[in-house]
Amino acid sequence: MTRTSNSPVTVYVPRDSAARSVGADAVAEAIRRAADARNLPITLVRNGSRGMLWLEPLVEVATPEGRIGYGPVAPSDVADLLAAGFLDGADHPLRLGVVDELPWLARQNRVTFTRVGIIDPISPEDYERHGGLVGLRRALDLPPSDVVAAVTESGLRGRGGAGFPAGIKWKTVLDCADALKFVCCNADEGDSGTFADRMVMEGDPFMLIEGMTIAAHAVGAREGYVYIRSEYPDAVATMRAAIAIARDRHWLGERILGSDLTFDLHVRVGAGAYICGEETSMLESLEGKRGVVRAKPPIPAIEGLFGKPTVVNNVLTLATVPVILADGAKAYQELGVERSRGTQVFQLGGNIAHGGIVETAFGVTLRELIEDYGGGTLSGRPVRTVQVGGPLGAYLPTSQFDLPMDYEAFAAAGAMLGHGGVVVFDDTVDMAAQARFAMEFCAAESCGKCTPCRVGSVRGVEVIDRIVAGEQRDENLALLEDLCELMTDGSLCAMGGLTPMPVRSAVTHFSDDFLTRGEGTA
Amino acid sequence: MTTSVGDVTTEAAVGAIAAAHRGQRGPLLPILHAIQAELGHVPQEAVAILARELNLSRADVHGVVSFYHDFRREPAGRTTVRICRAEACQALGADALVNSARDRTGLALGETRADGSLTVEQVFCLGNCALGPSVEVNGEVLGRMSAERLRSIVDEAVSS
Numbered sequence: 001m002t003r004t005s006n007s008p009v010t011v012y013v014p015r016d017s018a019a020r021s022v023g024a025d026a027v028a029e030a031i032r033r034a035a036d037a038r039n040l041p042i043t044l045v046r047n048g049s050r051g052m053l054w055l056e057p058l059v060e061v062a063t064p065e066g067r068i069g070y071g072p073v074a075p076s077d078v079a080d081l082l083a084a085g086f087l088d089g090a091d092h093p094l095r096l097g098v099v100d101e102l103p104w105l106a107r108q109n110r111v112t113f114t115r116v117g118i119i120d121p122i123s124p125e126d127y128e129r130h131g132g133l134v135g136l137r138r139a140l141d142l143p144p145s146d147v148v149a150a151v152t153e154s155g156l157r158g159r160g161g162a163g164f165p166a167g168i169k170w171k172t173v174l175d176c177a178d179a180l181k182f183v184c185c186n187a188d189e190g191d192s193g194t195f196a197d198r199m200v201m202e203g204d205p206f207m208l209i210e211g212m213t214i215a216a217h218a219v220g221a222r223e224g225y226v227y228i229r230s231e232y233p234d235a236v237a238t239m240r241a242a243i244a245i246a247r248d249r250h251w252l253g254e255r256i257l258g259s260d261l262t263f264d265l266h267v268r269v270g271a272g273a274y275i276c277g278e279e280t281s282m283l284e285s286l287e288g289k290r291g292v293v294r295a296k297p298p299i300p301a302i303e304g305l306f307g308k309p310t311v312v313n314n315v316l317t318l319a320t321v322p323v324i325l326a327d328g329a330k331a332y333q334e335l336g337v338e339r340s341r342g343t344q345v346f347q348l349g350g351n352i353a354h355g356g357i358v359e360t361a362f363g364v365t366l367r368e369l370i371e372d373y374g375g376g377t378l379s380g381r382p383v384r385t386v387q388v389g390g391p392l393g394a395y396l397p398t399s400q401f402d403l404p405m406d407y408e409a410f411a412a413a414g415a416m417l418g419h420g421g422v423v424v425f426d427d428t429v430d431m432a433a434q435a436r437f438a439m440e441f442c443a444a445e446s447c448g449k450c451t452p453c454r455v456g457s458v459r460g461v462e463v464i465d466r467i468v469a470g471e472q473r474d475e476n477l478a479l480l481e482d483l484c485e486l487m488t489d490g491s492l493c494a495m496g497g498l499t500p501m502p503v504r505s506a507v508t509h510f511s512d513d514f515l516t517r518g519e520g521t522a
Numbered sequence: 523m524t525t526s527v528g529d530v531t532t533e534a535a536v537g538a539i540a541a542a543h544r545g546q547r548g549p550l551l552p553i554l555h556a557i558q559a560e561l562g563h564v565p566q567e568a569v570a571i572l573a574r575e576l577n578l579s580r581a582d583v584h585g586v587v588s589f590y591h592d593f594r595r596e597p598a599g600r601t602t603v604r605i606c607r608a609e610a611c612q613a614l615g616a617d618a619l620v621n622s623a624r625d626r627t628g629l630a631l632g633e634t635r636a637d638g639s640l641t642v643e644q645v646f647c648l649g650n651c652a653l654g655p656s657v658e659v660n661g662e663v664l665g666r667m668s669a670e671r672l673r674s675i676v677d678e679a680v681s682s
Contacts, residue, residue, distance in 0.1 A: 021650050021665035053652035192608030195649040230555075230592050231648050233661065266546075269555055271590030274646060288550030289582075290589040306547065348652060350613035355652025378614065387609055391646075423651065425613045437612070441646065447589075 008041035009087045010062040014117070016049035016202050017234040018195065023074065024057040030075040031059070034082050042087065048203020050117035051357030052104055060099055063089035069096040104354065104373060109335065111343045112320045113196075113359045116203035122241050124249055127206040133251070135322030139214045140259040147218040148174055151321060154329035155341030160186055160277075160314030161389065161418040161494070163340075163407045166321075169311060172301035173219040176309035183215045183224040183263075183311045184286065184304070185318050187239075188270050188277040190229060191390025193421030196345040196357060197315035201228065201235035204319070205242035206251070209265060211318035213256060214325060215311050216263040224263065225305070227282050229270040239267050274445040278493050279312045281447060292447045293493045314419070316345055337363035340406035350386075350423035351377045367401040369422055381426035385510070387434075389418025391441055392498035394505035395425075395434060414505065416498070431510035435503045436464040442499040453496025456487045460503065467514050477507070477514065535560055536568045540575040550576065550586055554593055563594040599634045599641035601679035603672075604658040607644045610651035615669075619655055620644070622669040626676050640679040 013019075013028040028044060035042045050058060058071035059081075068089035070081060077094060084092040096102060110116075119126035127133070139147045152167025173181060185208065189197040200208060212224050228236050243265050246252040254262045268286055270276050276285045280294035283305050304310025320342070324332050332342045340362035346369055348355045353375035358364075370376070370383060377383055385395045394415035396403070403409055410417045425434075439460035446453045460483055467476045484500035491497040507514060539556045543549040553572065557564050564587050573580045587593045605623060607616050623642050624630060634641040650656040653665030659675055 017663055018650050018653055018665065021653055021656065021663040056653070189649065190647055192647045193610045193651045195651055198649040231645065231658075268551065270592075271551060271555070272592035272645075273590050285551060286548055288548035288586065290585050292589075349610040350651065350654070352652065391609060421610075421651070423610045423613060429613070434609070434612075437609070445646070 006041060008043045010043045010045060011035075011087070012045045012047045012060040012062075012067065013057060014049045015046035015121070015234070016056075016117075016199060017232070018053050018199075019049050019056040019058070020234070022056050022072065026075045027057045027059065027073050027078065030078040034078050035087075038082065040082070040087060045120050047119065048116045048121050049199060049356075050099060050105065051113065051199065052102070052354070053356040054354050055096065058096075058099075059086075061087055061089055065089060066098040066100060069099040069102070070094040071096060108359050109343055109361055110359045111323055111332070111335070112200070112207075112316055112345055113204075113357060114323070115207065116199055116357075119204065121203050121205055121238055122245060124206065124245055124251075127204075131326065132206055132322075133210060133257070135325035136210045136214055136251075137257060139217055139325045140257060140261060144174055144218050144220060147214060147325065150325060150329045151218070154324045154332040155336070155339070156317065156320060156324060156332065157340070157407070158314055159316035159320070159345070159419065160279075161191075161416070163417070166313060166317055169301050169313070170215065170218050172299070173221070173309045173311050176302060178309050180223075180306075181219055181221040181309045181311075182305045183212050183219065183221045184283070184313075185212055185224070185226040185315055186277065186279060186282055186312055187226050187228040187232075187235070187315050188282055189232070189315070189419070190274040190277045191392075191419050191421055193349045193387065193423035194347050194390060194419045195349070196347050196420065198232050198235050199357060200315050200319050201226075201232070202238050205239050206246065207319045207322055208239070208315055209242060209246050209251065211321040212265060213252065213261070213263050214321050215313070215318060217259075217261050219309070219311055221311065222262050222264070224265045225268050225286055226265065227268050227270060227276070227286055229276075230272055236267060236269055243267065273447075274441075275447045275495055278447075278495060280493070282312070283310065290447070292449050293495075295492060316419075335361040337361070337404065337406050338408055340408065344405065344417070344420050346405065346420045346422055348374045348422050348424070351379055351426050352424040353378050362406045363404045365402050365404055366396065366422070369405070370401065370424060374422075374424065377424060377426045379426045379428075381428065383424055384427040384429050385425050385431070387423045387425070387502060388421065389416045390421050391438060392416075392494060392501055393418050393421075394501050395431065395509065396505065397509040414501070416501065431506040431513040432464060432468050435506040435514075436461055436468075438499055438502040438506075439464060442495060446495060450490070450492040450496060452487045452490040453492070453499070456483055456491075456496060457499060459483060460487075460499075464503075464514075473514075480507070532561065532565050532567050533571055536571045537575065540572060544575070550578075550583070551590075554587060554590075558593060562597045566595070596634070597638070599639050599679070600682070601639065602641045602643065602658075602660055603676060603679070604643045604645040604648075605631075605672075606646070606648050606650075606654065606656045606658075608647040608651075610647070611654040611656055614654045616655045618669055619657065619667060619672055622672055623676055626673050627680065635680065637680075639682065640676060642676070
């Protein structure tokens, strides 16, 4: 032991639900018990995750050299770690070094995720010490129209998938004369392969509260809702705890931070319907109804929740607003490429060796994400395809891995960036099965309002089954294409409108998988 | 409505929950979540009670209960296993987990054992896409699930 003083050592064990899914709670408990037994004073902080999820549970120890990481730690490693002197940052086979200097993290540009994994998520002191509230204080000194102008100038686009400029949406709401307006955060992050919203809510909830409060000031709203999917109970609990603390500190409620702003925020929990991630369906659900999509127009900015002007933005969009106000629109706008400004939070998942959060300026290529950050597949087999942008996104072949990750480049390639999820598959994937699943998922999750989506998806499953069974293959492939065209053009929202994207991309890039199977395998 | 003891209990519970949430805007979803948290499911009798309490039609309430996957019309088993079948988990063998659970328990997705010990369901994404395949057991998410471990989980549920 080289430690001389008896002051407690700060040990970090993430509370993020991904870390918990691989045993972080048991590790935290084991560390607490072992330290007690040896009379070693420690302060145990349950932080968010750094986003290097393959290293979870990633335990960090505060040392004079910085935070030293060890991972992935199992409860059975704890005695050995303590014996090796990990509370002083000593060497051990699980020692990773100073976490901030790990290349995977150091080469990222963390703007939205700057505090996630660093701070205690529900410590308001930690939040302020690490730059929290600077953006809100600056916003409250500005007239609403200047706040809207700053967001517009930053180039911030909706991170939920559609990429609509946030400032333009806000201006529409600001220009409405209604006394009652709402700010709604769409935290119904249902796309497979995406978990950044969850990690923000679990790892830095005050940032989302601050972003929504700035939005409320900018558009003249007094009431806000965070609609969180029920599959995220940890995010629900953390947001509720943070909102209660924020009310106590006058970060929410009347006369926020001594200003004239009054704004309160409520958490609402979804109920397992994927479609409620579509903004109008989410509004219906918030009103206590079936999550059936509304026709647009009217747009929610003019007639949204309960028919009132409503800002609806994704978690990452709203969470990025504070830093834009704090550091200025220009600093944000200088990042990125073309019309995709700032950073995007990419989420690497599926069959990938090093999955997690990569926040970097737009323009990084898929290959960099999958090979340099991701380290290839977890199975060790060759990558065959990636699906980008969730279940409604295209399956891309390796020949397209040099595409720059920006909204327009992806759209031009018949794909979409969506919410930034990248799901990797190895060469054992059956692309006809993936195409069939896209239709099956749409059939299961369609709200049922429009026929192309409700019926088309069921017919889509049947047609793909016939193609794979070898029944009139060419005719049925033509029929599938016709069906895809109809769903794309005729559906009311992105659910039916984009389901053809994974289907068509699978047929186009992996047509061999749609050849007749051997007898009895269809 | 016939009133047995069970109905009276349901009526009282549902009425109290509705009263506690009535002040919220659009309170039906929070109310249904609270009913399910307390009673384990949303019983049929709750529909008429809520319609009366919230001044909605029975069709409105029924429509909401039936729209959302979360709301159960029947109680679940003592252990509920939800297997993620979304793409990121498919890439790591979610289908093998589904097959393994089915072969072991004889349950198709969405079914509950007759003895009330176990329900097996599908779920589309638990937000644990970098540590799949994922399974949720009584609300706890477990990453990097293997078929073997899942078999021992369902075995334990069935024998308990």
